[in-house]
Amino acid sequence: MANELKELTARAENYAQWYNDLVIKADLAENSAVRGCMVIKPYGYAIWEKIQRQLDDMFKETGHVNAYFPLFIPKSFFSKEASHVDGFAKECAVVTHYRLKNDPNGKGVIVDPEAKLEEELIVRPTSETIIWNTYKGWIQSYRDLPILCNQWANVVRWEMRTRLFLRTAEFLWQEGHTAHATKEEAEAETRQMLDVYADFAENFLAVPVIKGVKTASERFAGALDTYCIEALMQDGKALQAGTSHFLGQNFAKAFDVQFLDQEGKRDYVWATSWGVSTRLMGALIMAHSDDNGLVLPPKLAPFQVVIVPIYKDAAGLAAINAKAETIIKELKNLGVSVKYDNSENKKPGWKFAEYELKGVPVRLAMGARDLENGTIEVARRDTLTKETLPIANIATYIKNLLEEIQQNIYQKALDFRTKSIVKVDTYADFKQKIEEGGFLLAPWDGTPETEAQIKEETKATIRCIPLENPQEAGIDMISGKPSTQRVIFARSY
Amino acid sequence: MANELKELTARAENYAQWYNDLVIKADLAENSAVRGCMVIKPYGYAIWEKIQRQLDDMFKETGHVNAYFPLFIPKSFFSKEASHVDGFAKECAVVTHYRLKNDPNGKGVIVDPEAKLEEELIVRPTSETIIWNTYKGWIQSYRDLPILCNQWANVVRWEMRTRLFLRTAEFLWQEGHTAHATKEEAEAETRQMLDVYADFAENFLAVPVIKGVKTASERFAGALDTYCIEALMQDGKALQAGTSHFLGQNFAKAFDVQFLDQEGKRDYVWATSWGVSTRLMGALIMAHSDDNGLVLPPKLAPFQVVIVPIYKDAAGLAAINAKAETIIKELKNLGVSVKYDNSENKKPGWKFAEYELKGVPVRLAMGARDLENGTIEVARRDTLTKETLPIANIATYIKNLLEEIQQNIYQKALDFRTKSIVKVDTYADFKQKIEEGGFLLAPWDGTPETEAQIKEETKATIRCIPLENPQEAGIDMISGKPSTQRVIFARSY
Secondary structure, X not given: OOOHHHOOOOXXXXXXXXXHHHHHHOOXXXXXXXXXXXXXXXXXXXXXXXHHHHHHXXXXXXXXXXXXXXXEEEHHHHHHOHHHHHHHOOEEEEEEEOOEEEOOOOOOEXXXXXXXXXXXXXXXXXXXXXXXXXXXXHOOEHHHOOEEEEEEEEEEOOOOOOEOOOEOOEEEEEEEEEEEOOHHHHHHHHHHHHHXXXXXXXXHHOOOEXXXXXXXXXXXXXXXXXXXXXXXXXXXXXXXXXXXXEEEOHHHHHOOOEEEOOOOOEEEOEXXXXXXXXXXXXXXXXXXXXXXXXXXXXXXXXXXXXEEEOOOOHHHHHHHXXXXXHHHHHHHHOOOOEEEOOOOOOOHHXXXXXXXXOOXXXXXXXXXXXXXXXXXXXXXXXXXXXXXXXOOOHXXXXXXXXXXXXXXXXXXXXXXXXXXXXXXXXXXHHHHHHHHOOEEEEEOOOOHHHHHXXXXXXXXXXEEEEOOOOEEEEEOOOOOOEEEEEEEEEOEO | OOOHHHOOOOOOXXXXXXXXXXXXXXXXXXXXXXXXOEEEOHHHHHHHHHHHHHHHHHHHHOOOEEOEOOOEEEHHHHHXXXXXXXXXXOOOOEEEEEEEEEOOOOOOEEEOOOOEEEEEEEEOOOOHHHHHHHHHHHOOEHHHOOEEEEEEEEEEOOOOOOEOOOEOOEEEEEEEEEEEOOHHHHHHHXXXXXXXXXXXXXXXXXXXXXXXXXXXXXXXXXXXXXXXEEEEOOOOOEEEEEEEEEEEOHHHHHOOOEEEOOOOXXXXXXXEEEEEEOHHHHHXXXXXXEXXXXXXXXXXXXXXXXXXXXOOOHHHHHHHHHHHHHHHHHHHHOOOOEEEOOOXXXXXXXXXXXXXXXXXXXXXXXXXXXXXXXXXXXXXXXXOOEEEEEXXXXXXXXXXXXXXXXXXXXXXXXXXXXXXXXXXXXXXXXXXXXXXOOEEEEEOOOOHHHHHHHHHHXXXXXXXXXXXXXXXXXXXXXXXXEEEEEEEEEOEO
């Protein structure tokens, strides 16, 4: 049944190749003519739009508003926050000129040497600096606080090795930047947004995540604390799916943003920032999909149901069209999105393979015999099972089935993660287990030295220290020093 | 009642200053630290989000899908379409390097001279080139057509003189790019999108527009025909509010995009592109607002109703809060968005001025006497009138009132435009009338020479040749040659 052109590399054979095949063949994205920059194709973008809409609703429910800040940041801004400059002002796109002119020596255009900028502009890799420079003008007193802004934007980080959605030079994201009168309020905001991300990951992406805090060496450049949600992919590698940073007063100090508190005392403003990106598309794809193609959770599928008519002639098609119309209407009334594919230039087998590849949660098929018998074939993408059911009340059945599929996809990912969390106590065991992938729970003495050595020798990093982590006396695998808790190690994307 | 800090320059005194004051003081946008780039503030962005959502729905209803193409375009792409290069590859942001490094001679960062790009990248001023380069890989046969893509994106044009929303170096927009098998289909698409824009302008922005086609000299660089909607601002200047381009096969030829038609014959693909931008915010502001501030059409107001309680003490406020809660619930049930401002650190008079400045369509005020009498004060922003009404059924009354306001704002703009369209037949008359502003309907001999001379001498341009323009024999004002129709001249933004 599978379309040969659409055949995927098997996961077991070459996971990285499977992922790339899938992204390309399911029409999600492709590489562009510009190194490292992707084109997000309509089917992929439709999923991103659903992600955006849902997150945006959740941000607004928690009191946030959207705004828009400039794409460009003056070069000097990056030097203002000492640790930020090392993290971000390196691999980035630099605008040096503002005009082209016709090449006097021939055809084409050249950069006009007379149109050199006095100060170079950096295409934003993240917007803390330009935003805090702006907030300075917005904040005088506690009455101007909190500021709870989010922006949906494109950012650029000049990555050397890129992979569609997972690591691209340009990517789409949202970045929240909030300003508060107190440390406590900013910390609560940081944690609140982490909870929003975890809620979204589990209930919409259907990807279970571990909430935790990063070690100092894995922190965002300029943060006092970086919280994260960590997901596990099917190949046993971790993927950081979202981060929420408590920035303390670092950016307020760098950009001199002070406020008068209720007692008339001046203080620097407290900050947070938090973001998720098109990388979530990578998590969504890798967490659930199989060798036949995408498996999409119903809540994020561009369309949840596809109906394919099976017919011999025009009269047969007309009869099915009429019946399908009723079902489509019933489904839409229940809020189910549906595509009816009665295109005549493709055979049913081709269509079945195509929608399987594209991860449509439920496929309905109807033929002449179904019309006679009052039945319809219902196929689930997640389990690849099918059954023939009476057509009466089929819409309600589908509506419930979609909820079951959403839940089942999550459960499957959760079961996989549960069996992939392993406790290890010795470095020998660690080195062996890390080859099998998964989250390794190991004791750690809390020093950057052992963390660095493990990373160097095994390519595993501390993904996070889980929140509300049980305290447990142990011995660091490397230094032999005492450890008070286990932390999560993994290789990661 | 007005807050002194919020006082605007009067329109009659200095229209340009009034506009700038209004954008700043109503918290719509401000200039950023980056020359020519604006910050769109939350209140302004909330209006833009409503514009986006509505347009996006209209695009989808007409069969379009969203996608995303790279921010950067290789410099050489601009030279591929001969007329496009002159129009766009001039004032633009040029990325020449991809890395910064610490300044070895001191503090801060410098551009790493070793990280020079082999080919410079241009920050997209519009995306025809990169998109048609991409479409080449998507199109083999007529079965792959039409492609009906839209993208919401930021673009950069290095403007020397910028004005918030009206002309900024970076702006937000949507750009549709469609590919078709036939000329007829592409032309129909061009006209369909013009109709969508006109529908949106009139029924949502409440701005009447004239649909027309540009003269050759005002065409988009690379188009065979540019259609536009032209709006009239209160100062008598025209504002081009949207354009839809029939691109013929120009970009298909430039990027070698061919397809096999149903007869197996190869041909170049036909193209359109169409866009509107944050400039629409400028049109919205300038078309309706007055010396007291913004006047927003209810369909695009971030919130349509504000309720201000007027109270002496905590008990008084509590009583009003209880009553307000009921009204808010009723309004929300009717789909009316409402803000209840019972903040205690601002006086009612300050709030009245603030929401007047921000253009909230309806203001409700409730005091102790209203509670006693079962009444509420209803103030309209568009007419600045107020009345005291029984509180029973107030929600339904408001719902209807909002429709009336939407209609009234449109009618007012339409009446203004109607009296601002003037027929002129002599150049002497033209030169006098153009000083008063408005759309001047004048005969034109159809040559670029007279068009250029008029522009040079009066700063008026041909805004468009209206669609279905009545044919009327006349004499060109300059050349004395015969003219077959009147065209619309105006000074413009």
